[in-house]
Amino acid sequence: xxxxxxxxxxxxLLGQIVDTNAAYLAxxxxxxxxxxxxxxxxxxxxxxxxxxxxxxxxxxxxxxxIGGLGPTLDDITREGVAKAxxxxxxxxxxxxxxxxxxxxxxxxxxxxxNLRQARVxxxxxxxxxxxxxxxxxxxxxxxxxxxxxxxxPNEFIPMVDDFVTPYxxxxxxxxxxxxxxxxxxxxMGESSVEQIVxxxxxxxxxxxxxxxxxxxxxxxxxxxxxxxxxxxELVEERAALVRARLGRLIYGEDNQTLExxxxxxxxxxxxxxxxxxxxxxxxxxxxxxxxxxxxRVFPAGLVCYSNAAKEDLAGVNPSxxxxxxxxxxxxxxxxxxxxxxxxSTTYGIGITGIAGPDGGTEMKPVGLVxxxxxxxxxxxxxxxxxxxxxxxxxTRAVQTALNLLRLSLLTQRx
Numbered sequence: 001x002x003x004x005x006x007x008x009x010x011x012x013l014l015g016q017i018v019d020t021n022a023a024y025l026a027x028x029x030x031x032x033x034x035x036x037x038x039x040x041x042x043x044x045x046x047x048x049x050x051x052x053x054x055x056x057x058x059x060x061x062x063x064x065x066i067g068g069l070g071p072t073l074d075d076i077t078r079e080g081v082a083k084a085x086x087x088x089x090x091x092x093x094x095x096x097x098x099x100x101x102x103x104x105x106x107x108x109x110x111x112x113x114n115l116r117q118a119r120v121x122x123x124x125x126x127x128x129x130x131x132x133x134x135x136x137x138x139x140x141x142x143x144x145x146x147x148x149x150x151x152x153p154n155e156f157i158p159m160v161d162d163f164v165t166p167y168x169x170x171x172x173x174x175x176x177x178x179x180x181x182x183x184x185x186x187x188m189g190e191s192s193v194e195q196i197v198x199x200x201x202x203x204x205x206x207x208x209x210x211x212x213x214x215x216x217x218x219x220x221x222x223x224x225x226x227x228x229x230x231x232x233e234l235v236e237e238r239a240a241l242v243r244a245r246l247g248r249l250i251y252g253e254d255n256q257t258l259e260x261x262x263x264x265x266x267x268x269x270x271x272x273x274x275x276x277x278x279x280x281x282x283x284x285x286x287x288x289x290x291x292x293x294x295x296r297v298f299p300a301g302l303v304c305y306s307n308a309a310k311e312d313l314a315g316v317n318p319s320x321x322x323x324x325x326x327x328x329x330x331x332x333x334x335x336x337x338x339x340x341x342x343x344s345t346t347y348g349i350g351i352t353g354i355a356g357p358d359g360g361t362e363m364k365p366v367g368l369v370x371x372x373x374x375x376x377x378x379x380x381x382x383x384x385x386x387x388x389x390x391x392x393x394x395t396r397a398v399q400t401a402l403n404l405l406r407l408s409l410l411t412q413r414x
């Protein structure tokens with residue numbers, strides 16, 4: 001079966017709300033073997049909504065709408081779906097009575113517009129919503145199915161889990177399911193990664209596709225089969241081939257973050273790390289301490305933004321700054337050595353650079369960053385010229401620092 005997800009609301013088009021519901025729904029549909037053919041977003045305009053829905057029904061077996069089921073005039077989804085399917089809406093007296101009781105119990109007057117939420121399709125029924133006043137709607141007409149869901153996530157997610165998934169499993173007979181996995185890659189750009197796995201990207205089942213992220217690349221493997229177990233087997237077979245080629249470039253899977261992988265390695269190795277940050281402004285420390293259990297491996301971090309702070313807090317020699325400049329290989333190394341010594345950790349990391357948008361020179365342009373990793377054996381410093389906005393430069397610098405630490409920890413394990 002093929003489906004389209006239609007999100008309804010002008011606030012989505014204006015960027016006032018991020019549509020996380022559509023992503024949640026797409027995963028749920030894939031899990032029960034329903035292919036998502038297209039996702040679209042329509043504002044609160046009846047003509048445009050009906051046009052979008054008409055196209056969606058022409059191309060798909062199922063259309064699932066999100067939002068627009070409230071009581072106000074801009075909540076037009078139920079009427080729009082009815083028009084697109086050639087169906088009619090009638091008042092459900094039981095729902096109307098429940099609405100009246102809901103407002104009466106709270107001592108709130110119920111307006112006439114609230115009764116719009118009691119209107120249900122002739123060819124279909126309401127879907128119970130225990131978390132709100134707007135029920136969902138199920139339309140079944142002319143071999144087409146429409147499922148209308150409310151927008152608030154606390155109402156939407158339970159309805160997906162408790163109604164949409166079991167309903168569609170019954171409809172599909174679980175004749176097919178889709179499984180996906182993300183392999184997270186760091187230390188190589190998207191085009192280079194693609195060259196290594198390019199021949200694995202031509203198959204229809206499973207599919208393999210790269211996605212560029214800030215400072216890393218994600219490889220999505222997706223497979224379809226009759227059962228979840230068979231689909232998972234296809235995914236794992238392809239993942240094994242990718243792992244064999246990329247090796248340590250892969251740091252994790254699915255939702256695992258780089259900082260999670262690093263903290264896990266620190267815990268496994270019985271190692272600790274401290275950091276002295278200049279241009280990254282504490283972002284590295286934040287990302288490490290975002291991870292539960294990081295207190296066992298991370299005692300402290302310093303933000304040494306000014307030259308005086310670098311000298312006073314991390315022990316950087318003033319003559320080093322005078323001779324080489326604050327943004328230099330030498331200062332990064334002294335930051336790493338100094339913070340490691342100060343907090344007696346296995347590793348010390350130093351970051352110094354020019355995040356921009358100004359402050360660069362011909363010799364030291366915006367985006368120039370030095371990242372140092374010190375341990376008992378010495379210090380390794382990476383020089384990087386990172387592109388992007390101030391925020392992106394800082395993020396890429398932290399990605400580089402975490403990966404330096406990760407690779408060192410992996411080496412220590414062998």
